[in-house]
Amino acid sequence: MAVAADHWMEARGPSAPDEAHCLAVREVSHSFGKRKALDSVSFSIAPSDFTVLLGQNGAGKTTLFSLITRLYDNRSGSIRVLGMEVRKRPSAALALIGAVFQQRTLDLDLTVRQNLRYHAALHGMAGHETRARIEAELRRVGMLERIDDRVRSLSGGQMRRVEIAGALLHRPKLLLLDEPTVGLDIGSRQAILEHVHELCREQGLGVLWATHLIDEVGPQDRVIVLHQGRVLAEGASEEVVRTAGASSIREAFTRLTGAAASERSRS
Amino acid sequence: MSPSHYLRCFAGIQIREGLRFVNQRGRFVAALVRPLVWLFIFAAGFRGVLGVSIIPPYQTYVLYEVYITPGLIGMILLFSGMQSSLSMVYDREMGSMRTLMVSPFPRWFLLGSKLLAAVFVAMLQVYVFLAIAWFWRIQPPAHGYLTVIPALILSGLMLGSIGLLISSVVKQLENFAGVMNFVIFPMFFASSALYPLWRVRESSVLLYQICAVNPFTHAVELVRFALYGQFNPTALLWVLAYLVVFLALAIYGYDPSRGLLARRAAVPG
Numbered sequence: 292m293a294v295a296a297d298h299w300m301e302a303r304g305p306s307a308p309d310e311a312h313c314l315a316v317r318e319v320s321h322s323f324g325k326r327k328a329l330d331s332v333s334f335s336i337a338p339s340d341f342t343v344l345l346g347q348n349g350a351g352k353t354t355l356f357s358l359i360t361r362l363y364d365n366r367s368g369s370i371r372v373l374g375m376e377v378r379k380r381p382s383a384a385l386a387l388i389g390a391v392f393q394q395r396t397l398d399l400d401l402t403v404r405q406n407l408r409y410h411a412a413l414h415g416m417a418g419h420e421t422r423a424r425i426e427a428e429l430r431r432v433g434m435l436e437r438i439d440d441r442v443r444s445l446s447g448g449q450m451r452r453v454e455i456a457g458a459l460l461h462r463p464k465l466l467l468l469d470e471p472t473v474g475l476d477i478g479s480r481q482a483i484l485e486h487v488h489e490l491c492r493e494q495g496l497g498v499l500w501a502t503h504l505i506d507e508v509g510p511q512d513r514v515i516v517l518h519q520g521r522v523l524a525e526g527a528s529e530e531v532v533r534t535a536g537a538s539s540i541r542e543a544f545t546r547l548t549g550a551a552a553s554e555r556s557r558s
Numbered sequence: 559m560s561p562s563h564y565l566r567c568f569a570g571i572q573i574r575e576g577l578r579f580v581n582q583r584g585r586f587v588a589a590l591v592r593p594l595v596w597l598f599i600f601a602a603g604f605r606g607v608l609g610v611s612i613i614p615p616y617q618t619y620v621l622y623e624v625y626i627t628p629g630l631i632g633m634i635l636l637f638s639g640m641q642s643s644l645s646m647v648y649d650r651e652m653g654s655m656r657t658l659m660v661s662p663f664p665r666w667f668l669l670g671s672k673l674l675a676a677v678f679v680a681m682l683q684v685y686v687f688l689a690i691a692w693f694w695r696i697q698p699p700a701h702g703y704l705t706v707i708p709a710l711i712l713s714g715l716m717l718g719s720i721g722l723l724i725s726s727v728v729k730q731l732e733n734f735a736g737v738m739n740f741v742i743f744p745m746f747f748a749s750s751a752l753y754p755l756w757r758v759r760e761s762s763v764l765l766y767q768i769c770a771v772n773p774f775t776h777a778v779e780l781v782r783f784a785l786y787g788q789f790n791p792t793a794l795l796w797v798l799a800y801l802v803v804f805l806a807l808a809i810y811g812y813d814p815s816r817g818l819l820a821r822r823a824a825v826p827g
Contacts, residue, residue, distance in 0.1 A: 360660045364815035378815070382559065385662040396657045398574070400581035405574070412570020413661035413668075415563030 310374030313338055313465040313497025314359070319368035321354055328354040330520040331368065336465070336497040336513075341488055343508045343528075344501040345544060346517035352501040353393065355517070356469045359499075360390055372465055386414065389458035393469040397450055397457075399443040403434065406442060407457050414461040421460070428456035432486060448479025455487070465497045466490070472504065480507075505541045514540065516547050523547045559663070567663050568671045575675035579682075589637060589683050590690075593630035597691060601626050613754055615786040627688075627696050628782035629751025631706075632774060634683050635714045640742055642676035643721030647728055666809045673722060673805075677714035684710060702785045709784035713777035716797050719804040720773070726811025749775040750782075773800040 312335040321329040329351045336342050346352050358365045359372075361381050370377045372384040397406045404425060411421040429435040432452040442450060451471055458466060468487065472480040484507060491498045500507070508514055514531050516524040524531045524547055528540050535543035579586065601623040612619060646655065658668050688696075688703065724741065746752075748765065749772045759766035769775050776796035783790035 360656070361814050362656065362659055381814075382662040382664070385660055388660065390656070390660050392656045394656070396654045398578065398654065401574075401577055405577055409570055409574045410657065412567050412573070413658065413663070415559065415566050415663070417562075417566065 315371040317369045338495040341491045341498045342513040344515050350517045351520040387464045389463035389466045391454050391468045397442045404438045410457040424460045432456050469501045508540045518548045571671040572675045579679045615783045615788040632778040638680035639717035639721040643725035646725040673718045698785045705787045706784040709780045716801040722808035745774040751778050
């Protein structure tokens with residue numbers, strides 16, 4: 292057995308219609324008390340898809356991420372990672388997911404290597420394999436020369452790159468990023484955005500990139516517009532712009548969310 | 559998942575907690591100074607006031623310092639258990655809890671590994687404390703230093719699981735400070751750590767009954783007997799029972815479908 296993710300792949304169940312998708316979310320709703328955080332959300336992500344989950348703060352992005360990574364369970368609908376239902380087969384599904392969270396997850400007092408070793412251990416990876424994977428992923432993000440530096444000495448952008456390297460150690464098929472560029476300068480933002488695009492192209496990773504920053508949507512990307520827990524539009528970004536009768540994704544977003552707001556106030 | 563996967567994950571969590579501990583020397587010193595202050599100052603002051611008659615496991619009259627040493631060991635375990643769960647709340651706010659939770663291993667295993675890692679760190683503190691106490695003429699029999707190990711592990715796990723349970727219920731760090739005051743101090747003072755229970759009964763039967771069901775009392779008594787190479791089955795049963803109950807509740811609290819995390823609104827985003 293080479294890698295943790297592959298190991299769990301072997302244990303896959305009978306084929307399901309959503310198996311071809313890295314991620315298939317179907318009719319997922321979730322409430323906290325009376326507040327409905329997600330309202331029958333459906334979408335899917337194919338391999339090599341770079342999908343931007345666009346929504347303002349409070350749109351439900353973090354709730355959706357928490358459900359996909361099973362911080363807590365969805366009550367209705369289904370979430371499948373390569374055909375595996377997260378709620379029923381959490382180990383198999385989680386082994387296929389790499390996640391970069393909004394909050395910093397690295398331990399500042401430990402070195403880059405120590406932090407990444409911990410990540411690898413949490414996926415049950417063996418020592419020699421861990422070493423090789425850490426070096427390979429750090430090289431890819433251009434952080435190999437900082438491997439024995441304490442995380443505290445890194446810049447915000449560098450920490451993000453290390454976190455991305457950590458999320459990829461176990462060779463996931465689906466990469467989730469929750470507002471990964473928050474607090475970064477324009478240069479680092481651009482670099483990280485390009486890097487993840489590259490991963491997506493070269494490795495066939497399915498990527499779900501949650502953001503409230505409209506300018507992070509590229510013309511080739513797929514977009515899901517999430518507003519007040521509902522999906523208002525889904526598709527290639529040019530298509531979403533065209534359908535909304537707008538000239539740019541910014542205008543399309545404003546129109547879609549504006550229309551949803553006025554619809555809500557009417558009802 | 560094979561046992562070797564589990565072993566690697568377990569080892570990884572132990573190493574991380576160990577490294578964190580090494581990097582937080584301030585925490586180590588604080589954890590050591592606290593019981594030493596009690597030993598050097600409080601116990602010295604009360605030596606003349608509180609006489610301790612011959613009660614098991616002691617075979618002679620003992621100085622008050624000797625009597626409270628197991629209580630102070632309990633204090634180290636108690637603070638460490640609460641502190642490691644404090645770090646859970648901190649981790650949850652900071653995101654490293656998320657790292658742990660996206661691991662494909664079962665959650666009970668991840669939480670248990672983390673709990674045990676905290677106990678190992680606390681045991682290190684206990685032995686340094688005992689080494690210093692030795693020079694203060696608190697000298698339990700040599701084999702006591704070995705026989706106390708299982709008592710430390712069990713008591714540490716039990717107290718840590720109380721902390722874990724609290725961390726699953728508490729929303730924010732600010733609330734946690736309050737919980738510390740309402741949990742640590744009552745547990746410590748309403749126990750046999752500072753005074754034998756027969757003395758408590760003389761002054762208040764109600765307080766005695768509270769002390770008698772206090773989990774901390776049984777943790778301290780288990781450690782006290784084990785430190786003198788003796789076995790206290792009553793304390794062991796109490797500690798085991800409390801361990802099972804608190805750990806089950808804590809794991810329930812962190813369960814994705816039933817637990818309290820699910821009922822709580824996430825950070826908006």
